[in-house]
Amino acid sequence: MRRFLAALRPLLREHCACSAWIVGSHARGTAGPESDIDAIVVAPTRRPSVERFRDYLPAILAAGVGVDLFVYKPAEFEHLRREGRPFLRHAMQSAIAVEV
Numbered sequence: 001m002r003r004f005l006a007a008l009r010p011l012l013r014e015h016c017a018c019s020a021w022i023v024g025s026h027a028r029g030t031a032g033p034e035s036d037i038d039a040i041v042v043a044p045t046r047r048p049s050v051e052r053f054r055d056y057l058p059a060i061l062a063a064g065v066g067v068d069l070f071v072y073k074p075a076e077f078e079h080l081r082r083e084g085r086p087f088l089r090h091a092m093q094s095a096i097a098v099e100v
Contacts (some may be wrong), residue, residue, distance in 0.1 A: 001026060004037055005063035005098065012100045015055050017043035018074050021095035028094045036066035039098070040091065042077045 001022075012020055013055070024038030025031040045052055052071035053060065060067045080088050 001031075001037060001063075004039075004059055004063035004067065007059035008039070008056060008098065009100070011056050011059055012041065012043070012098070013044045017041055017100050020098040020100060022098060023091040023095045024068075027085070027096045034065060036068055037063055038068045038091070039070070040072045040077075040088075040095070041069065042074055043071060044100070045071065045073060 008020070019091055020039065020041045021027070022037065022039055025035045026037055042055065043055075045055065047054065049071075053069050056071070056085075060069060077088075081092075
């Protein structure tokens with residue numbers, strides 16, 4: 001996790017991220033040594049949703065474990081939150097903010 005966050009923080013600044021969170025087992029404190037890292041990033045982007053992870057690839061590679069990274073545009077994220085989407089609602093219950 002430390003390697004992932006160390007590589008992620010400069011990328012968040014570079015891509016003008018509004019916010020970022022660690023979610024899932026790492027946020028709940030139930031992660032094991034081989035648990036993947038689940039993260040949400042809210043940042044402006046022109047990339048299609050399936051390619052947005054590419055802006056954060058150095059952090060993904062630095063993690064040393066699997067990473068599930070969800071990147072949303074600010075308006076998309078707010079829309080999903082307002083709709084109360086189950087994935088996002090559940091993920092945000094234990095989310096830990098990443099300093100941007």
